[in-house]
Amino acid sequence: MTDPFDDFEKIFHPRSMAFVGASGGFENAGTRLLLAHRECGFPGPLYAVNPKGNPVEGFPTYKSLLDIPGPVDHAYMAAPAQAMPQVIRECVEKGLHSVTVFTAGFRETGTPEGVALEEEIVAIAKEGGVRLIGPNCMGIYCPESGMSYRFDFPMRRGPLSLISQSGGVAISSIVTAEERGFGFEKVVSFGNECDITSAELLAHFGNDPRTEVIMAYIEGSRNPGELISAISDTGRVKPVIVLKGGTSEDGSRAAASHTGAMSGANITWEGAFKQANAIHVPTFEDFLDAALTFQRVKRPAGRRMSIISVSGGFCVMLTDMAVERGFEVPTISEKTIEDLKESFDFTGTSIKNPMDLARGFINYMEFEKLFSCLDEDECTDALLFLVSMEYITALDDRMPGFLDNMARALAEACSNINKTVMVAALYTNRDEDRQRFTKPLVEAGLAVYPTAERALDALNCMMNYYEVRERREGNS
């Protein structure tokens, strides 16, 4: 008897794939999906299927799935919606394990025909033992197995798994991963969820030893109770970060025509997420920040924060922001102050907490000492370092290489400490220089945020999650 986990897991590890509707060149969606899989290194056979047998250069092309000589485990459906019942029947006959229905034109159209067509393919698949993802979705990205529906997806894996009712949200999340330094184990864009549901995927990721953190973009569900219960069960063992679309009436209407989802009353969702200890974030940016934080940031022992910046004004504002989010910015120890005053003896530099480095900001030769002193300080749990790019770029103009040296020194100093450390590098001017600066930090395993507020929000999310989880574990 097969283990249900292993059986479901097969969806993400097909030995071979067919692309139904792939025909001709790059202008065809099926062909693009097929080419992306090859370019991203899918190791098994890839087949093109279209009723006329129009060749797709470089791939064996067949008129029907049934003509393919070898076994096929998974198929992408990019053929027209009307053709779908017949093609799904062929999937059953060919003995496929699972299918991604990329094609739109089903329940999300809001028409009786669309709904009927969706119900028809579900019935055929259920009876034939084929599992369906979608329709109206992008399907699966799994770097480990080489499943990748876009050319530009990074192929380095990580411990995050994401389910997304929106293909666009999945794509934007995945392409951001490489630059910010997080990585995915599995991503499923599930669209109308006619067969495989968000709840089922969450439960699977909850059991998946390779998934450590779960992200979910959800617009609605036909079975909200089941979804919430899956979030709640999974959240007991792994963080589940939730972004919810369709919280307003106009947004709900948009969601209905997007994925046929019934968003339901927002207030109910909010309460349910809280009850389930889901990490419910308000924006796409917060969604990614939280994911980055759970993957890359060590949970601090407490809420005492050290703030380091180049400007007294930013020190003041960051302190306000930290306090608003339930952190403290306490006085640091006299020993730390004495030790650092030696190394940062500049007019305007203020060695306390928050720490205004002023001119000392560019004294990167002493960063190692700065971070190790704060690492040993008993009055603080976590460090937040704010980078104002314009001080660095101005000096880099006069002393080429300065920016790179400073970035390397900061990366090394931050990597050598045991405490939690977060870096916020503001976008001010010259994005390409910021990118050059943050690269060594990201490569050193650090979490870099575009604003201090976003760093603090994400850390607060992480701490709240574990606090609630432990309190509940203690009570049970």
Add this chain to the structure above:
Amino acid sequence: MTDPFDDFEKIFHPRSMAFVGASGGFENAGTRLLLAHRECGFPGPLYAVNPKGNPVEGFPTYKSLLDIPGPVDHAYMAAPAQAMPQVIRECVEKGLHSVTVFTAGFRETGTPEGVALEEEIVAIAKEGGVRLIGPNCMGIYCPESGMSYRFDFPMRRGPLSLISQSGGVAISSIVTAEERGFGFEKVVSFGNECDITSAELLAHFGNDPRTEVIMAYIEGSRNPGELISAISDTGRVKPVIVLKGGTSEDGSRAAASHTGAMSGANITWEGAFKQANAIHVPTFEDFLDAALTFQRVKRPAGRRMSIISVSGGFCVMLTDMAVERGFEVPTISEKTIEDLKESFDFTGTSIKNPMDLARGFINYMEFEKLFSCLDEDECTDALLFLVSMEYITALDDRMPGFLDNMARALAEACSNINKTVMVAALYTNRDEDRQRFTKPLVEAGLAVYPTAERALDALNCMMNYYEVRERREGNS
């Protein structure tokens, strides 16, 4: 008799400047300030002053202000705090109009000596008729007159004037200006405000015909009533955007040691800002977004928003965000839908509001039509276009030049319409490509934001400001 406005305005238009404490090369702060003024094109004579007469290459150097042969209107003080009383006496004797005391070590130290020293220089200056900015500040940036304390400040002016209790906040604001397309008339970093106060500066900018929008970063004031009244008076004629540091207890403590400011109870400030119809923003990013919006975005006739994106998920989320901020995302007219369906006839494209362009997103040849149809649509007041960079960069890799062509087409289409238009270009991956994409948009006069949320927040700020102002004007 001199007009008080003209007399104060002289601070920003000195015929000549001296830099007291400038000595030797680039490692000296006074020398750096002096060099920055020359490099940024200050047209009048610039003098270096230090007691030993150490030369500063390329500038006439004197041992005392009194040795300078010609008239001096303004001096930057970078000499040690202890020397300040004597130097200010010399300013009086030489007949200077105003002085920027860059040097720190006064009230912000929290010591009786620091407070006494500050009081001493104020007394000398007051008696001698010299106005003081600072101490513990960066002073003035005024592109029109060539006053610029940093090499990397843009010299293109704009209609914004900024007062900032923090030099760092002023610097970060100014360097961001060029890339985002806004520009400053006058910026004053005023530090401890021992003589010239924030209230006085606000009143001056309120009367200044070259200033259209005012920004203020404030930590506290020795005379909060006067400050609030200045904000309120100025806010009746011009928008005043306020960012407040020191709202928490820890932040207040940081503010006290930063500029000697007493922040006072946050709740009082909040209420006072509201009463004064100040545009009170929570973060530095919101501060810049609001400034950009007041300078570059046309006030819409109403709150009906059209949302255009490449992804159904983002359409749903943007709609929610708009509604949360008091906007509507109503159905657009049948005529618009019919007209646009012709041009955007792609699978997955959804021509309604919000509009999911899907594959039509890259069909930039039709942007002109898209924007002009929405411009004529009677059901909408403002357009928000969300750019997901990853769709553009992926195509640009295969078709070099695609990104630039699309950016130009979008810039042109947006520029040709009468309605309000905002563009949000997300930072996902490849910041250098985003920069390349947004440049033509910014050059065409458009406002570009890093997230849709920030665009909507800023537009909401602008609309709220005018709504309150007009209601009060109606009542008076």
